[in-house]
Amino acid sequence: MHYTIHQNISIHFLRVGSISNSSVLQIGSAGVIQSSSNLYNTGDFEQPAPEAEAQEQAPFVPLAF
Template identity: 60%
Template sequence: MHITVHQSIYIHFLKVGSVSNSSVLQIGSAGSIQAQSDLYNTGEYTEPAMSAEPESGAETPLVPLSPP
């Protein structure tokens, strides 16, 4: 069985508030979606950020992040 889809999309205005590392913006239908990751240093940082430390008294996450 073959299905043929003809589609026309007219976009007059598109505003994207933010895009995170795992975001997918799709308009219309696609046979496949290819992953793409771009990293931009918009703050002109010259060295890596400090390692994150857990806050004192922080609660355990509801969903474990690693196996026990």
């Protein structure tokens, strides 16, 4: 048995709090969700960034232990 589904989605406002490499944002229905990971060099950098220096201050957000 085969189903054909036609849908029209109109989004007037979409707010996404955060999204990370392992997040999935899906709008509508999908039979298969394929992952995508892209890395872009938008600043035309030609060498790696210098190593960060360690800071001796407390974190801004308290960490739960």
